[in-house]
Amino acid sequence: MKIPSNITTLIAGIVLTLVSLWYGQNHNLLPEAVSEEAPLVDGLFNMMMTVATGLFLIVQCVLIYSLFKFRKRPNDPTDGPPIHGNVPLEILWTAIPAVIILIVGIYSFEVYNSMGGLDPMAAHGTMAHHSKMSGAAIAATLTDETDSPTTNNQLALGVGASPEEQGQNPDLNINVTGLQFAWIFNYPDSGVTAGELHVPVGREVKLNISANDVIHAFWVPQFRLKQDAIPGRETQLRFTPKIPGTYPVICAELCGSYHGAMKTQVIVETPEEFDTWMQSQIAANQENLNQAVAVNPANMSNSEFLTPYAQEMGINSDTLQQLHIH
Amino acid sequence: MTQLQVTDSANLGNTAETNTGGDWRKYFGFSTDHKVIGIQYLVTTFVFYLIGGALAAAVRTELATPDSDFVSRELYNSFFTIHATIMIFLWIVPAGTGGFGNYLIPLMIGAKDMAFPKLNAVAFWMIPPGGILLLSSFFVGAAGSGWTSYPPLSLINGQAGEFIWILSVLLLGTSSILGAVNFLVTLLKMRLPGMGLHQMPLFCWAMLSVSALVLVSTPVLAGALILLSFDLVAGTAFFNPTGGGDPVVYQHMFWFYSHPAVYIMILPMFGMISDILPVHARKPIFGYRAIAYSSLAISFLGLIVWAHHMFTSGTPAWLRMFFMIATMVIAIPTGIKVFSWLATIWGGKLDLNSAMLFGMGFVSMFVIGGLSGIMLASVPVDIHVHDTYFVVAHLHYVLFGGSVFGLYAGLYHWFPKMTGRMVNETWGRIHFALTLIGFNLCFLPMHKLGLEGMPRRVAEYDPKFAGLNLMATVGAYILAVSTIPFVINAVWSWMYGPKASANPWKALTLEWMTSSPPPVENFHEEPILWTGPYDYGIDFEEEGEEKSVEELLAEVKVDVG
Numbered sequence: 001m002k003i004p005s006n007i008t009t010l011i012a013g014i015v016l017t018l019v020s021l022w023y024g025q026n027h028n029l030l031p032e033a034v035s036e037e038a039p040l041v042d043g044l045f046n047m048m049m050t051v052a053t054g055l056f057l058i059v060q061c062v063l064i065y066s067l068f069k070f071r072k073r074p075n076d077p078t079d080g081p082p083i084h085g086n087v088p089l090e091i092l093w094t095a096i097p098a099v100i101i102l103i104v105g106i107y108s109f110e111v112y113n114s115m116g117g118l119d120p121m122a123a124h125g126t127m128a129h130h131s132k133m134s135g136a137a138i139a140a141t142l143t144d145e146t147d148s149p150t151t152n153n154q155l156a157l158g159v160g161a162s163p164e165e166q167g168q169n170p171d172l173n174i175n176v177t178g179l180q181f182a183w184i185f186n187y188p189d190s191g192v193t194a195g196e197l198h199v200p201v202g203r204e205v206k207l208n209i210s211a212n213d214v215i216h217a218f219w220v221p222q223f224r225l226k227q228d229a230i231p232g233r234e235t236q237l238r239f240t241p242k243i244p245g246t247y248p249v250i251c252a253e254l255c256g257s258y259h260g261a262m263k264t265q266v267i268v269e270t271p272e273e274f275d276t277w278m279q280s281q282i283a284a285n286q287e288n289l290n291q292a293v294a295v296n297p298a299n300m301s302n303s304e305f306l307t308p309y310a311q312e313m314g315i316n317s318d319t320l321q322q323l324h325i326h
Numbered sequence: 327m328t329q330l331q332v333t334d335s336a337n338l339g340n341t342a343e344t345n346t347g348g349d350w351r352k353y354f355g356f357s358t359d360h361k362v363i364g365i366q367y368l369v370t371t372f373v374f375y376l377i378g379g380a381l382a383a384a385v386r387t388e389l390a391t392p393d394s395d396f397v398s399r400e401l402y403n404s405f406f407t408i409h410a411t412i413m414i415f416l417w418i419v420p421a422g423t424g425g426f427g428n429y430l431i432p433l434m435i436g437a438k439d440m441a442f443p444k445l446n447a448v449a450f451w452m453i454p455p456g457g458i459l460l461l462s463s464f465f466v467g468a469a470g471s472g473w474t475s476y477p478p479l480s481l482i483n484g485q486a487g488e489f490i491w492i493l494s495v496l497l498l499g500t501s502s503i504l505g506a507v508n509f510l511v512t513l514l515k516m517r518l519p520g521m522g523l524h525q526m527p528l529f530c531w532a533m534l535s536v537s538a539l540v541l542v543s544t545p546v547l548a549g550a551l552i553l554l555s556f557d558l559v560a561g562t563a564f565f566n567p568t569g570g571g572d573p574v575v576y577q578h579m580f581w582f583y584s585h586p587a588v589y590i591m592i593l594p595m596f597g598m599i600s601d602i603l604p605v606h607a608r609k610p611i612f613g614y615r616a617i618a619y620s621s622l623a624i625s626f627l628g629l630i631v632w633a634h635h636m637f638t639s640g641t642p643a644w645l646r647m648f649f650m651i652a653t654m655v656i657a658i659p660t661g662i663k664v665f666s667w668l669a670t671i672w673g674g675k676l677d678l679n680s681a682m683l684f685g686m687g688f689v690s691m692f693v694i695g696g697l698s699g700i701m702l703a704s705v706p707v708d709i710h711v712h713d714t715y716f717v718v719a720h721l722h723y724v725l726f727g728g729s730v731f732g733l734y735a736g737l738y739h740w741f742p743k744m745t746g747r748m749v750n751e752t753w754g755r756i757h758f759a760l761t762l763i764g765f766n767l768c769f770l771p772m773h774k775l776g777l778e779g780m781p782r783r784v785a786e787y788d789p790k791f792a793g794l795n796l797m798a799t800v801g802a803y804i805l806a807v808s809t810i811p812f813v814i815n816a817v818w819s820w821m822y823g824p825k826a827s828a829n830p831w832k833a834l835t836l837e838w839m840t841s842s843p844p845p846v847e848n849f850h851e852e853p854i855l856w857t858g859p860y861d862y863g864i865d866f867e868e869e870g871e872e873k874s875v876e877e878l879l880a881e882v883k884v885d886v887g
C-alpha cells in the first residue's frame with residue numbers, strides 16, 4: 001500500500017479541515033432562525049455539517065484518486081498486493097466514528113435539553129386546554145392550572161419548557177387543532193379563535209396541539225420546531241419567538257388529498273401589536289357571540305372562520321358541522 | 327500463470343460449455359432450480375422496478391411546477407404510495423434477497439440447490455400475484471396514505487384500495503419470510519465440506535444477517551397489517567382513536583419491521599459490494615472479519631432503533647434519547663464497512679468495467695445517505711427535518727444510491743455467470759454515467775428543499791421552491807432515460823453477446839468455478855474449496871508454472887482432506 005509522503009498528507013489534511021470548517025458555517029441551507037431555541041439547533045446542525053463535509057471529502061477524494069492512480073494498466077496481468085487487513089488501522093477507524101458519535105450524541109442531548117425536550121412535567125397546564133372558552137372559566141383556569149394534576153400524560157410529548165423555565169407557566173397558552181385541512185388557533189385566556197397564529201415577540205408561548213380527524217404535524221421551519229397533532233392525544237411545543245415577521249405554518253404529516261395545501265402563517269409581532277390584534281379579535285368574537293345565542297361559541301367561531309377555507313378546499317358544510325374542538 | 331487459472335479448470339471437468347443457453351421456457355414455469363428462480367426474481371422485480379419508476383416520473387412531473395396541475399390530488403397520493411410500495415416490496419427486497427440470494431448462495435457454498443427447493447419456488451410465485459394485485463387496485467382507487475399507511479388516515483381514505491394494499495403486502499411479506507427460512511438453513515447446513523463460516527464469501531454473511539432480520543421483524547408487520555385490516559373492514563378500534571384505539575401503537579409496530587427493512591434492503595448489497603470490489607481491484611477484501619461481523623452488528627442494532635421515525639410523534643423524551651443514541655451507534659459498523667471498502671480499492675489494480683464503476687458509485691453515494699442519516703438520528707435536527715424533502719433525499723441516497731447502484735453492480739458482475747454471455751462494457755459505462763448524473767441532479771437539491779421548509783408527500787408547494795424542484799424533475803427524467811441503454815444492452819447481450827468463459831473476471835469464489843451458465847446440478851464434479859474467497863495477489867509464477875493441473879489438485883486434496 002503506497003501512502004503519499006507525510007507532507008502531502010499533512011497539507012491535504014489541513015486543507016480538508018479548513019474546507020469542512022468553512023462549509024459547516026457557510027452552507028446556507030437553513031432558513032432564518034427566529035426563535036430563541038432555533039440557533040441551538042443550527043449550531044448542532046452546523047457542527048454535524050462540518051464533520052459530514054470532512055468525511056464526505058475523505059471518501060470521495062479516496063475514490064477519485066483511486067480511479068486515476070490505481071487503474072489497471074493494459075497488459076498487466078498481475079494482481080494487487082495481498083493485504084488482508086491492518087489491525088491498528090481498523091481499530092482507528094472504529095474508534096474515530098465512535099468518538100464522533102459520542103460528541104454528536106452529547107451535543108444533541110444538551111441541545112435537546114436546552115430546548116426543553118426533557119422537561120418531565122411538560123404536561124402542566126393541560127387543564128387550560130380542556131377548559132371551555134366562556135369568559136367565566138378563564139379566571140378559574142388561570143388559578144387552577146398551577147398545581148392541578150395532569151389528566152393523562154406525565155411525560156412531555158413534544159418540546160416543553162427550557163430548564164430555566166421549568167415549573168413556571170408560559171406567558172401565553174394557545175390551543176392548536178389540526179383538521180383536514182386547516183389549523184385552528186384558540187387563545188383560551190381570551191376565548192379568541194383564529195386561523196392564523198399570532199404570538200408576541202420575546203414571550204414564552206406554549207402550544208397545546210391536538211387533532212380532530214387524522215394525524216397532522218405542526219411545523220414552523222423558522223422555529224425549527226415540529227410536533228405531530230395526534231387524535232386522542234395531546235402534544236405540546238414551548239418556544240419563545242425572537243424576531244418579528246411572518247412565517248409559514250406547515251402541515252408536515254400526510255393527512256389526505258389537500259395535505260400540501262394545509263398551510264397558514266405565524267405572525268410574530270411586538271407585544272403592543274399583539275394586544276391590538278387580540279382586542280380586535282375579542283371585539284369580533286363578541287359580535288359572533290351576540291349573533292348566535294344558543295350555539296356553542298367555540299363551534300360557531302370555528303365554522304365561521306373555516307367557511308372561506310372550506311369552499312376553497314371543497315369541504316361541504318356537513319363536514320364543518322362535525323367539527324368539534326375539545 | 328496465476329492461481330486462478332488453475333482453480334478455474336480444477337472444478338470444471340471435461341463437460342464444460344455443454345450447458346449454454348438452454349430452454350427459455352423454463353423461466354416461465356414452476357421450476358425448483360435455484361438458478362432459474364433467482365433469474366425469475368430478478369427479471370420479474372426489474373419489470374416492477376420499471377413500473378415503480380414510471381410512477382416516480384409521474385410524481386416528478388406533478389412536482390415540476392408549484393401547483394397541483396398534472397393529476398388529481400387523490401391520484402397523486404396513490405402514485406407516491408404505490409411507487410414506494412413497489413420499490414420496496416417488489417424490487418429492492420425481492421431482487422436483493424430473492425434474486426441474488428437464490429442465485430448465488432448455493433453456488434457460493436458449493437451446494438446443488440437450496441435446502442427447500444419447492445418452498446423456494448412457492449416463495450417466488452407469490453411475487454407476481456402480489457404485484458398484480460397491488461397494481462389492480464388502481465381500478466378501485468389505489469391506497470393513498472403513503473407506504474407507511476398510518477391510521478386513522480388509512481382507515482378513512484379509500485377503503486377498497488387500502489384493503490388490497492394490505493393483502494398484497496401480506497403476500498409479499500410471507501414470500502420474504504419463506505425465502506429467509508430457506509437461506510438460513512441452506513447457509514448453515516449445506517456448505518461444502520471444509521467451508522467454515524469464515525471461508526464463506528461476505529455476501530453469505532450478509533444474507534445470514536438479513537435472513538435473521540427478516541424472520542424477527544416481518545411477522546410484526548404482518549401483525550400490524552392484520553390488525554389494521556380489522557379496523558378497516560370489521561370496525562374494530564385497535565388503532566382508531568374514535569373507538570379508543572391508539573394510532574401511535576401502529577407506528578411502533580410498523581417501524582419495528584420497517585426500520586429493519588432498510589437493512590433488509592441494504593445488507594445484501596453490502597455483501598455484493600464486498601464480493602465485487604476485490605475481484606475488480608485484484609486485491610483481497612480488507613478486514614474480512616470486521617466486515618462479516620459488522621453485518622451481524624447492523625442486523626442486531628437495526629432491531630432496536632425503530633422509534634427514530636417517531637421523534638415528532640407521541641414518543642416521550644427518554645425514548646427519543648434512547649433511540650437517538652442507538653441509531654447513532656449504527657454509524658460504527660457502517661463506517662467499518664465503508665473504510666474497509668476504500669482500503670480494498672486503495673493500491674489495487676482497478677479494472678474500471680461497469681460492475682466496478684457501479685460498485686465504486688455505490689460507496690460514493692451511500693456515504694452521502696449515511697452522513698445525512700446521522701444528522702437525522704439527532705433528535706433536535708430531526709424535529710426540524712422530519713417528514714420533509716431532506717428525508718426524501720436521505721432515503722433515496724441510501725436506497726437508490728446504495729441499494730439500486732448495488733443491484734446494478736451485481737447485475738453487471740454476475741451477468742456472464744447467469745447468461746453465459748458478456749455485456750457490452752461501453753454501454754454499461756454510458757448507463758453508469760447517466761445514472762450517476764440523473765440521480766444526483768434529482769436528489770441532491772432535495773436536501774436543501776427539506777431544510778428550507780418543503781414537506782414531503784405534497785402535490786403543491788411554495789413557488790420559491792420551483793427552481794430546485796425543476797432541477798430534480800430533470801434529474802428524474804435523465805434517470806428514466808438511463809435505464810434504456812441498460813435494458814437494450816442486457817437483452818441484446820443475453821441473446822447475441824460474446825460467449826462468456828467460466829471465469830471471465832478471474833474471481834476466486836466458487837460460483838466462478840463452474841461453467842457459465844452452470845449446469846442444473848451446479849458443478850460438473852464435486853467442487854473443491856482450494857482457495858479462500860479473497861486470496862488475490864498470490865502469484866504462482868515460479869512454482870506453479872511447471873506443475874500440471876492434476877499435480878496441483880492432488881496437493882489440494884491432501885490439504886483439504
Ligand SMILES: [Cu+2]
Pocket residue numbers: 216217251252253254255256258259260262
Ligand atoms: Cu397534512
Ligand SMILES: [Cu+2]
Pocket residue numbers: 584585586588631632634635
Ligand atoms: Cu429507520
